[in-house]
Amino acid sequence: MISVIGARRSYGDFAALDDVTLDIPAGSLTALLGPSGSGKSTLLRSIAGLEQLDGGRIVIAGRDVTGVAPQKRGIGFVFQHYAAFKHMTVRDNVAFGLTIRKRPKAEISRKVDDLLEIVGLDGFQHRYPAQLSGGQRQRMALARALAVDPEVLLLDEPFGALDAKVRADLRQWLRRLHDEVHVTTVLVTHDQEEALDVADRIAVLNKGRIEQVGDPVTLYDRPANDFVMSFLGSVARLGGALVRPHDIALDRDLERARAADARVGGSPGVIEAVVERVVRLGFEVRIDLRADSGTRFAAQVTRAEADALGLVEGETVYARATTGPDAAEIHPALAI
Amino acid sequence: MKTSTTARIGLRTVALGYLVLLIAVPIVLILWRTFGEGVGAFVDSIRTPAAISALNLSLLIVAIVVPLNVVFGVGTALALVRGRFRGRGLVQAVVDLPFAVSPIVVGVSLILLWGVDGWFGGLERLGIKVIFGLPGMVIATLFVTLPFVVREVEPVLHEIGTEQEQAASTLGASTWQTFWRITLPAIRWGLTYGVVLTIARALGEFGAVIMVSSGFPGVSQTLTLLVHSRYIDDHNTYGAYAAATLLMGLAVLTLLGMTALDRKRSKT
Ligand SMILES: Nc1ncnc2c1ncn2[C@@H]1O[C@H](COP(=O)(O)OP(=O)(O)OP(=O)(O)O)[C@@H](O)[C@H]1O
Ligand SMILES: [Mg+2]
Numbered sequence: 001m002i003s004v005i006g007a008r009r010s011y012g013d014f015a016a017l018d019d020v021t022l023d024i025p026a027g028s029l030t031a032l033l034g035p036s037g038s039g040k041s042t043l044l045r046s047i048a049g050l051e052q053l054d055g056g057r058i059v060i061a062g063r064d065v066t067g068v069a070p071q072k073r074g075i076g077f078v079f080q081h082y083a084a085f086k087h088m089t090v091r092d093n094v095a096f097g098l099t100i101r102k103r104p105k106a107e108i109s110r111k112v113d114d115l116l117e118i119v120g121l122d123g124f125q126h127r128y129p130a131q132l133s134g135g136q137r138q139r140m141a142l143a144r145a146l147a148v149d150p151e152v153l154l155l156d157e158p159f160g161a162l163d164a165k166v167r168a169d170l171r172q173w174l175r176r177l178h179d180e181v182h183v184t185t186v187l188v189t190h191d192q193e194e195a196l197d198v199a200d201r202i203a204v205l206n207k208g209r210i211e212q213v214g215d216p217v218t219l220y221d222r223p224a225n226d227f228v229m230s231f232l233g234s235v236a237r238l239g240g241a242l243v244r245p246h247d248i249a250l251d252r253d254l255e256r257a258r259a260a261d262a263r264v265g266g267s268p269g270v271i272e273a274v275v276e277r278v279v280r281l282g283f284e285v286r287i288d289l290r291a292d293s294g295t296r297f298a299a300q301v302t303r304a305e306a307d308a309l310g311l312v313e314g315e316t317v318y319a320r321a322t323t324g325p326d327a328a329e330i331h332p333a334l335a336i
Numbered sequence: 337m338k339t340s341t342t343a344r345i346g347l348r349t350v351a352l353g354y355l356v357l358l359i360a361v362p363i364v365l366i367l368w369r370t371f372g373e374g375v376g377a378f379v380d381s382i383r384t385p386a387a388i389s390a391l392n393l394s395l396l397i398v399a400i401v402v403p404l405n406v407v408f409g410v411g412t413a414l415a416l417v418r419g420r421f422r423g424r425g426l427v428q429a430v431v432d433l434p435f436a437v438s439p440i441v442v443g444v445s446l447i448l449l450w451g452v453d454g455w456f457g458g459l460e461r462l463g464i465k466v467i468f469g470l471p472g473m474v475i476a477t478l479f480v481t482l483p484f485v486v487r488e489v490e491p492v493l494h495e496i497g498t499e500q501e502q503a504a505s506t507l508g509a510s511t512w513q514t515f516w517r518i519t520l521p522a523i524r525w526g527l528t529y530g531v532v533l534t535i536a537r538a539l540g541e542f543g544a545v546i547m548v549s550s551g552f553p554g555v556s557q558t559l560t561l562l563v564h565s566r567y568i569d570d571h572n573t574y575g576a577y578a579a580a581t582l583l584m585g586l587a588v589l590t591l592l593g594m595t596a597l598d599r600k601r602s603k604t
């Protein structure tokens with residue numbers, strides 16, 4: 001378990017971390033999610049000891065490590081740009097921490113071979129980092145960090161420099177690895193999809209503050225505020241309220257729409273809008289709309305619904321939210 | 337746009353002619369004069385006690401200057417790239433000063449500082465001879481070769497950044513271990529070039545050294561001073577050519593060493 005208590009860090013008079021308090025449960029895979037410049041890296045690097053706090057404390061596994069050097073924190077750190085030791089072979093890279101600790105040669109060999117097998121770099125022992133792909137380099141960096149049996153594994157946008165396909169593969173792989181190794185892991189990312197995909201807990205950061213902490217479902221379904229809502233998944237602004245595009249229902253008949261809307265507590269009401277475009281995205285269909293007020297928003301419906309509605313561009317429809325702030329009362333199924 | 341063939345050939349001829357006239361002709365001339373009288377005469381001329389002493393002195397100065405420049409050069413480069421201290425701009429300018437200042441000025445100012453009447457003149461009275469002794473020549477050579485290691489290592493340090501070092505520290509390496517295992521191997525090529533340039537310049541330095549050397553043949557003459565004194569004082573032009581050829585041979589060896597290292601580098 002990692003506890004960050006009242007962490008503060010300023011650059012000049014700019015607060016990169018503004019009184020951050022956060023508990024990261026042992027064995028969890030927690031994502032630090034937030035826009036660029038929100039302080040994610042600063043928080044992660046403070047946990048690692050690569051950055052000094054101006055105030056507050058860091059406790060790792062019950063030990064206060066606030067003033068402790070990175071060497072002695074029992075951490076593994078993975079950098080966005082790999083930080084591979086370029087003049088060393090893959091084997092020597094992975095063995096580095098163990099060599100420093102003067103472990104017996106046989107033990108180092110065994111451990112390095114095991115790790116390279118786990119990260120799928122068997123047979124790459126004698127290559128140099130320059131002879132690896134980005135994804136392979138990052139897996140090497142991960143093996144290197146894991147070699148010293150860290151208490152916690154800290155990853156700063158580890159897949160940020162890779163292309164979309166490799167990213168998706170590697171994060172699945174990271175998830176499986178975590179399920180096997182169970183080391184407390186903190187992953188920094190600005191990609192909400194990545195966070196929702198791999199993490200079992202997400203902490204959303206904004207301007208050096210924690211906005212909300214919770215499991216992915218809670219954050220998605222019950223965001224604490226507009227920022228969290230719009231940062232996790234797309235949103236549409238429907239009469240002043242933020243609504244997920246798939247929580248918007250469309251109707252041709254105003255009376256029917258009003259009747260349905262009346263059953264949703266605290267809903268923003270029925271909005272008249274003109275269909276601007278109908279976009280088919282495989283199974284889903286996105287309908288771009290323009291309200292009377294001129295604001296544009298999009299609704300997302302299934303293909304079957306779209307076919308049933310048979311909307312054409314230029315037509316007027318009535319949009320309403322299918323969930324409201326009091327949604328839990330109306331749809332008991334959602335409250336579980 | 338395509339340059340016509342004639343223009344291209346013309347350009348090449350001009351460039352080549354320029355190089356030949358400026359560099360190749362003088363060198364070939366000296367070689368021709370040196371070996372025109374047979375290899376035996378050359379060997380005799382560089383085996384006189386004065387010549388052997390000059391060679392030894394030049395190599396001794398190189399042997400003292402190179403390690404000092406490596407240690408202080410790497411230290412200065414690290415401070416300039418990684419350090420956040422006031423007066424960094426000043427240090428940057430000071431490092432370049434030896435490039436800008438004429439060696440003869442260096443010699444004069446060293447006499448002012450270390451000579452009998454200088455600030456540190458007391459040393460002389462204690463029997464430690466700086467000016468007109470080996471220390472003076474070493475200090476003069478240190479001065480003129482100061483920028484090479486710093487300026488070769490600095491960009492490499494910039495390029496490698498600090499992430500590898502941070503990674504090493506998270507893996508448990510102390511500052512010292514990180515320096516030996518990560519930083520030094522990463523800058524080794526920059527350092528090598530810096531050393532090669534330092535050697536070449538230390539061997540060839542004349543203006544600063546002549547000011548602070550007593551210039552006795554067989555005692556305090558470096559190879560460059562030997563060439564000079566043979567030519568000017570002894571009117572031994574042949575001896576001057578032979579010594580110059582020896583000096584050039586050393587420079588060529590240094591360059592060959594660098595080329596060999598370069599080959600090795602492109603392979604790894
Ligand atoms: N060394 C520094 N000097 C001055 N300001 C800094 C420094 N490091 C970070 N900052 C500032 O602190 C804020 C937080 O930086 P941080 O690197 O933690 O952001 P981040 O959330 O990791 O962003 P990104 O997703 O772009 O990596 C930023 O506004 C940044 O400009
Ligand atoms: Mg960052």
